[in-house]
Amino acid sequence: MADVLRVALAGLGTVGGGVIRVLDENRELIARRAGRPIEVVAVSARDRLKNRGVDLSRFAWVDDTATLADVEADVIVELIGGSDGPALALARRTLAAGKGLVTANKAMLAHHGLDLARAAEEAGTALKFEAAVAGGIPVIKGLREGAAANAIGRVYGILNGTCNFILSKMESEGRDFAEVLAEAQALGFAEADPSFDIDGVDAAHKLSILASLAFGTAPAFDAVEISGIRHLLAADIAEAAALGYRVRLIGVAEAGASGLFQRVHAHLVPSDHPLAHVTGATNAVVAEGNFVGRLLFQGAGAGAGPTASAVVADLIDIARGEFGPAYAMPADALATTAAADSGERRGRAYLRFSVADRVGVLAEIAAAMRDAGVSIESLIQRGASAEGSVLVAIVTHEGPERCVEHALERLRGSQSLTGEPLWMHILA
Missing domain, CATH: 3.30.360.10 (Dihydrodipicolinate Reductase; domain 2)
Structure with a gap:
């Protein structure tokens, strides 16, 4: 069997502790599937004395999380969280050192994923993040x-x-x-x-x-x-x-x-x-x-077991040498695309209004819809609340979203409305 894949783990919360438990409990199975053993060799967290329900004495402890990338390890697992700060510093330092990075940090990836993907490709190493979206779901x-x-x-x-x-x-x-x-x-x-x-x-x-x-x-x-x-x-x-x-x-x-x-x-x-x-x-x-x-x-989609399972699955891929571009194609091949104008999208909508219980209110809402070009499929009025307002719910026929926006704009500031309207889209 090949050499051990050495892992350093940053963050010992629910998921971090879960990763250690998965690696301990399924040690032999994981080694057979990975083609070599996977072992945690170092850890880092804010509180060294906190009881996390796992034995940490067998691992080297690193007080400064940023320096975890400098230990003798092949892969760093980042479970700190946050789009910037210590998590990003550790991620950048890890990839610059040519070490693999496994993270569950969706905020960091959403804001800095492209730069991190480029850094991983330049270093010829892995950036893996199965646990960042939907926990244990692959x-x-x-x-x-x-x-x-x-x-x-x-x-x-x-x-x-x-x-x-x-x-x-x-x-x-x-x-x-x-x-x-x-x-x-x-x-x-x-x-x-x-x-x-x-x-x-x-x-x-x-x-x-x-x-x-x-x-x-x-x-x-x-x-x-x-x-x-x-x-x-x-x-x-x-x-x-x-x-x-x-x-x-x-x-x-x-x-x-x-x-x-x-x-x-x-x-x-x-x-x-x-x-x-x-x-x-x-x-x-x-x-x-x-x-x-x-x-x-x-x-x-969350929890110690499912999320830790996804982290360890990424480690198994790295142990096998199975990794390619983080976003399925080289970073420079990813297109920079303009944001689509949602006003041009067509669909049906549910609109809820809280309105004063008086004559003419429904006519005012219907007129705003008509003038904005919104076709009403159904309109339902429910009884008065203790505050004297009533709820009016409208379902629209399919049409451009911009028309609904215009209708709500026409009603903005109306004395007939006792609260902000609610707009929900109907999934097609």
Whole structure:
């Protein structure tokens, strides 16, 4: 058997501890599959004394994470997190030293992935990041290798388990967002500051990585249109169900003649679509290839076991010598594509208004829709709330998104509206 693949591990949180446990428990199986043993030789984290449930005494301890790249190791695993700071410094130093880099850091890849890919190619070493998107689901490998012969028309999916847990709970129990978020925080599904998740940023980081792999474009996180789920009401979930839909936070990317379209937004998903049945903290990604058809990747999108499994899978690939360009083609071959104008996209929409309970309000909304060229498929008004406002829900026929934007602009500042309108796209 070949020499040991020596690994240095930065970050000993849930995933870092999980990586050590996977390598320990499946040691013989991993060695047979990799063609050689894989061993952790050094670790680094902020707190040396914290009990992590694994024996760290057998590893060299490095206090300064940035210098972990200097130890006698073949691969550095970066599990620190953050788009910049220590994680980026370690990544750059690792690749400059000609060592392989495995990371679960979607924020760093979304912002600096192209530069890191170039650095890896120049050094002739590996940059691997299966764990950065959808935890234990092998979607990176699936797009980069399994679907490599296909032109991908669209990639989309449920990319954030926290949001999906919240939406599933709202759906099954009829509870409002704030109440379910508090429960998710208590159970550890949501952070104390959940903004990164519930405002769609985490999903957008992942979407920009998937889009690059799917379409051969440079990662373009800044071009992702992002909104989250914090303004959803239990009434929106119930209305969607009555119309035959379920609400999911969907990241969707398409490349076309007008450029690259990327969006993270709450969608109404038809109840017969596979994504409508993805519940809890599960993730799911759909890729549509011109020869393979529709591929569905589904499974645990986070957690110690699934994410550590993806990290170790990358280590096995490196041990075998199986690695190529990080984004499926050389960095210089990745296209720099303009962002597509979302206003030109055609689709159906769900619009919810909170309005004053008085005569003429519906006529005002209908007139704004008419004048903007929005065709209404259905309009539903629900009873008055304790505050005296009513909810009005509209489903539009298919049309340009710009028309909906114009209609909402016409209603902006209207004395009839008692709250900000909510716009959700209907997944086609």
